[in-house]
Amino acid sequence: MSKRRFLISGSLKTDQVVDLPSEEAAHARKVLRLKKDDLVELMNGRGLMALAQINRVDKKQVSCLVRKTWQKPRPLPKLVLCCGLIKGGNMDLLAQKFTELAVDEVRPFESLRSVKKLKNPTERIERWERIAGQALKQCGAAHPPAFMPPAEYTEILEAAPPQAGKVMLYENQEHKTLAQVLTELKDKQEIWALVGPEGGFSSQEAIWAEEAGFIQAGLPHVILRAETACLTLASLVRFRL
Amino acid sequence: MSKRRFLISGSLKTDQVVDLPSEEAAHARKVLRLKKDDLVELMNGRGLMALAQINRVDKKQVSCLVRKTWQKPRPLPKLVLCCGLIKGGNMDLLAQKFTELAVDEVRPFESLRSVKKLKNPTERIERWERIAGQALKQCGAAHPPAFMPPAEYTEILEAAPPQAGKVMLYENQEHKTLAQVLTELKDKQEIWALVGPEGGFSSQEAIWAEEAGFIQAGLPHVILRAETACLTLASLVRFRL
Numbered sequence: 001m002s003k004r005r006f007l008i009s010g011s012l013k014t015d016q017v018v019d020l021p022s023e024e025a026a027h028a029r030k031v032l033r034l035k036k037d038d039l040v041e042l043m044n045g046r047g048l049m050a051l052a053q054i055n056r057v058d059k060k061q062v063s064c065l066v067r068k069t070w071q072k073p074r075p076l077p078k079l080v081l082c083c084g085l086i087k088g089g090n091m092d093l094l095a096q097k098f099t100e101l102a103v104d105e106v107r108p109f110e111s112l113r114s115v116k117k118l119k120n121p122t123e124r125i126e127r128w129e130r131i132a133g134q135a136l137k138q139c140g141a142a143h144p145p146a147f148m149p150p151a152e153y154t155e156i157l158e159a160a161p162p163q164a165g166k167v168m169l170y171e172n173q174e175h176k177t178l179a180q181v182l183t184e185l186k187d188k189q190e191i192w193a194l195v196g197p198e199g200g201f202s203s204q205e206a207i208w209a210e211e212a213g214f215i216q217a218g219l220p221h222v223i224l225r226a227e228t229a230c231l232t233l234a235s236l237v238r239f240r241l
Numbered sequence: 242m243s244k245r246r247f248l249i250s251g252s253l254k255t256d257q258v259v260d261l262p263s264e265e266a267a268h269a270r271k272v273l274r275l276k277k278d279d280l281v282e283l284m285n286g287r288g289l290m291a292l293a294q295i296n297r298v299d300k301k302q303v304s305c306l307v308r309k310t311w312q313k314p315r316p317l318p319k320l321v322l323c324c325g326l327i328k329g330g331n332m333d334l335l336a337q338k339f340t341e342l343a344v345d346e347v348r349p350f351e352s353l354r355s356v357k358k359l360k361n362p363t364e365r366i367e368r369w370e371r372i373a374g375q376a377l378k379q380c381g382a383a384h385p386p387a388f389m390p391p392a393e394y395t396e397i398l399e400a401a402p403p404q405a406g407k408v409m410l411y412e413n414q415e416h417k418t419l420a421q422v423l424t425e426l427k428d429k430q431e432i433w434a435l436v437g438p439e440g441g442f443s444s445q446e447a448i449w450a451e452e453a454g455f456i457q458a459g460l461p462h463v464i465l466r467a468e469t470a471c472l473t474l475a476s477l478v479r480f481r482l
Contacts, residue, residue: 075462127460138464139466159315178480179480222343223381236480
């Protein structure tokens with residue numbers, strides 16, 4: 001069984017004593033029944049991990065002594081996933097799955113067929129960050145995705161840097177598969193990927209993306225839902241090679 | 242915009258007039274506002290597809306004339322996904338996603354760390370079949386997965402035929418990745434894949450699988466939730482090459 005992990009917002013240094021946040025402490029004590037001397041893993045959500053040993057458990061707090069720390073590198077390539085805004089529940093699901101699949105940045109966009117104007121974008125992003133924080137503890141990744149506020153589709157196209165590999169999932173692309181395009185881009189250190197909302201991209205949007213350097217890629221046999229397409233794309237980038 | 246698809250339980254022959262099932266007919270008329278002469282796609286859920294033209298829309302029924310039919314082949318390799326039983330909502334999610342990802346057979350199993358004894362397995366399988374039917378219409382795949390009743394883990398190991406490629410996702414496998422194993426199995430016409438429940442496989446279960454010819458495969462960097470691992474595996478089998 002892997003060690004229990006806890007997300008700590010402050011600093012993490014060897015020989016430092018760290019209190020678990022109160023909600024985590026209650027969980028550690030009542031549900032996980034952790035005891036003095038048990039080993040746990042701490043993480044700061046920015047790549048720093050620590051092995052720590054519990055040195056105090058009482059009703060007020062659970063504290064532990066940091067034994068050693070290490071920085072966990074981000075997997076390569078850097079993956080920036082730009083997805084058309086889809087319905088709320090599915091975006092929540094993606095926040096969790098993108099964390100497991102080590103997506104580095106999530107950039108939702110508004111396009112012709114997307115959900116328009118996210119209500120309360122700041123609240124929604126905070127919600128995705130909370131979901132990602134929970135997922136992080138479970139999956140052992142060291143970095144949650146950075147969630148960007150929703151942008152216009154054309155802003156996203158302009159934001160992609162020249163050196164990045166650029167790919168767009170497009171259901172009307174029948175000649176080139178995603179696997180083929182990812183093979184072309186295999187030496188890139190950074191991949192920007194566009195996945196449309198339910199209903200996909202308009203042909204004009206596909207042209208704009210092509211002009212911005214995005215290579216169209218299709219998936220044979222089937223038409224995936226928007227959120228499934230996002231998961232498939234992230235899986236292939238992370239685990240194909 | 243792709244054509245509206247409807248699932249028909251009866252036969253489908255050229256020049257035949259087919260009534261949409263009553264629930265589908267109401268949806269076609271009131272929500273989709275389909276009219277006489279509109280073209281639709283029909284499917285029988287067993288690989289047979291038809292192009293049809295609506296020839297009657299009234300409050301009682303929507304009927305259409307079959308213009309042509311074709312059999313859609315299953316994608317290769319055949320994919321049999323054997324997954325440890327996980328919590329209800331996640332199995333429902335998988336029923337939908339497995340349909341999109343053209344999984345051929347789903348064989349849930351009970352193992353040391355899985356959810357024990359599905360309550361009302363017959364009802365649950367019917368539920369998964371309904372979800373798969375809905376997903377089928379949306380994604381344009383021609384075949385839903387066949388959902389098998391839950392079996393004991395060892396029964397699953399014995400059921401895998403000798404000629405199939407066999408792979409097991411195992412978090413303690415650090416030397417061989419899923420992509421490497423799938424490359425070894427790339428000429429197989431049939432893949433059987435084992436994915437553990439939350440908590441994974443015990444070391445004894447891993448040994449049994451190895452003895453039954455399943456090659457262990459790891460996923461670098463992270464530990465995926467059981468349902469994410471299933472989706473990643475199906476994505477890689479379907480779209481990696």
